[in-house]
Amino acid sequence: xxxxxxxxxxxxxxxxxxxxxxxxxxxxxxxxxxxxxxxxxxxxxxxxxxxxxxxxxxxxxxxxxxxxxxxxxxxxxxxxxxxxxxxxxxxxxxxxxxxxxxxxxxxxxxxxxxxxx
Numbered sequence: 544x545x546x547x548x549x550x551x552x553x554x555x556x557x558x559x560x561x562x563x564x565x566x567x568x569x570x571x572x573x574x575x576x577x578x579x580x581x582x583x584x585x586x587x588x589x590x591x592x593x594x595x596x597x598x599x600x601x602x603x604x605x606x607x608x609x610x611x612x613x614x615x616x617x618x619x620x621x622x623x624x625x626x627x628x629x630x631x632x633x634x635x636x637x638x639x640x641x642x643x644x645x646x647x648x649x650x651x652x653x654x655x656x657x658x659x660x
Contacts, residue, residue, distance in 0.1 A: 546640060609626050638650070
C-alpha cells in the first residue's frame with residue numbers, strides 16, 4: 544500500500560496550493576479519505592474528510608471556506624485545494640485512508656506546506 548502526497552511548497556500568505564495524494568495497493572474507491580496536518584511542536588490534527596463517493600465532506604473550523612477536499616476514484620487520487628493560505632497553515636500535510644472510523648488506516652509520508660507572512 545502506498546499513499547504519496549505531492550504539491551506542497553513555499554507560498555506567500557493569501558496564496559493557493561493544491562495537494563494531491565496518489566494511492567496504490569488499495570481499492571481506493573471503498574476507503575474514506577482525510578487530510579491531516581502537523582505543525583512544528585504540535586500534535587497532528589484532522590483538517591478535512593471525504594466519504595467514499597465524495598458526497599460528504601467535513602472541515603476543521605480553521606479551514607472552512609478556504610480549503611476544499613475532493614477525490615477522483617478513477618485516478619485513485621485525493622486532492623486538497625487550499626486558498627487564502629495563512630501562516631498558521633504551515634505544517635506537514637498527510638493523507639489518510641481508512642475503511643472504518645476507528646481504524647488508524649494507511650498514511651502517506653507527508654508533504655511540507657510553508658506559508659510566509
